[in-house]
Amino acid sequence: MKNEVNEQMGLEIKRARENAKLTQEQLSEILDCSPQYISLLENGRYCVSTKMLRTLCASLNVSSDSILFPGKGKNCLDIISYKCKDLSDEQFRLLIEIINRYIEAVTLKISK
Numbered sequence: 001m002k003n004e005v006n007e008q009m010g011l012e013i014k015r016a017r018e019n020a021k022l023t024q025e026q027l028s029e030i031l032d033c034s035p036q037y038i039s040l041l042e043n044g045r046y047c048v049s050t051k052m053l054r055t056l057c058a059s060l061n062v063s064s065d066s067i068l069f070p071g072k073g074k075n076c077l078d079i080i081s082y083k084c085k086d087l088s089d090e091q092f093r094l095l096i097e098i099i100n101r102y103i104e105a106v107t108l109k110i111s112k
Contacts, residue, residue, distance in 0.1 A: 007044030012067045014042040016060040019082070030059045061085055 017027050017038075024038040031038075031052070040046040048056065048067075057064050061082055084092060 003044070006047050008070065009048060009067055010042045010044040012070045013038075013048070013056065016056075016062045016067065017042075019062075020060045022060075027059070031055055 017024070020027075022030075024035045024042070028035040028038050033052075037046070041048055053064055053067065057067065084095065087095065
């Protein structure tokens with residue numbers, strides 16, 4: 001049955017899938033379900049179960065909050081996480097080092 005909450009969640013699921021550059025068929029293979037099920041979720045006809053939501057979010061590399069509460073308290077962490085997913089271990093280690101040094105420098109300036 002279609003309702004407003006299911007429709008909004010469906011739109012966010014579709015947006016996350018498209019951002020991950022996956023088709024409904026590809027996502028259904030990852031989640032071990034049918035493409036029809038993905039279509040029904042995205043169109044607000046089905047409510048996603050808690051178990052499926054967790055699997056879906058992990059597969060699409062998004063937080064459950066971005067699906068359940070779109071636009072509320074959003075920050076750039078989802079975007080940063082998505083951009084970092086293809087970094088090698090060494091590249092990721094360097095990024096963490098840069099971030100840590102930046103935070104140290106900013107913290108020093110603020111505390112002086």
